[in-house]
Structure formats: structure tokens, C-alpha cells
Amino acid sequence: MDVGTILEELRKMAEKDPAVRDRLLASEKADDPITDFCRYVRGLGFELYEADLVFSGEEMYAQMNRSINGGGENHPTLPGNDDYYAQFMADLKELMD
Numbered sequence: 001m002d003v004g005t006i007l008e009e010l011r012k013m014a015e016k017d018p019a020v021r022d023r024l025l026a027s028e029k030a031d032d033p034i035t036d037f038c039r040y041v042r043g044l045g046f047e048l049y050e051a052d053l054v055f056s057g058e059e060m061y062a063q064m065n066r067s068i069n070g071g072g073e074n075h076p077t078l079p080g081n082d083d084y085y086a087q088f089m090a091d092l093k094e095l096m097d
Helices: 003-016 018-029 033-043 050-068 084-096
Strands: none
Touching: 003 018, 003 084, 018 033, 018 084, 033 050, 033 084, 050 084
16 A cells, blocks of 8 residues: 555544554654554555655655656646555544534
């Protein structure tokens, strides 16, 4: 399962179960947030490691940037963040609103 699919499955779980959502959000406060997050996610049965999470975010961002910015100087740079973890946390916080 790719990282995007895992994160989508986690989002669905967090939407249905506030305890899962709260535990995922708590990873932000850990000494090493991404390691804590991945460890918890593996405990839920998903094969997700820190390097996979970081690399996938960077690769996704690079692909989008190439597709949008390939046309020359009149194309704006792609705003955004290559951090899947930070984006996922922001999405989880929106579930709370």
C-alpha cells in the first residue's frame, strides 16, 4: 500500500474513532513526532516507516512542481509543503472543527 493510501485509510479511521484521531494528533508532542506517528500506525497494521513518509511527500511535491512549472518563467512556483505528516495533521485538526 502506498503512503497516500495509508494516510487516506488513517484519515477514515480517525474520522470514525476519536481515540485514534487523538492518538495520531498526540504524536505532534512527542520528542520525535514522525517516529512516534509511524510506530503507532504500524501498530494499527499499516506498513509505514519514517523514510517512506518523508520521501513520498518530497516526491509528490516534486512531481506536482514539475507539471505546473514546466512552461517557463511566466508560470508561478507551486506554493505548498512537501511534508505529508504536517499536511495530515492539519487535515486531522479540520475533522475536529
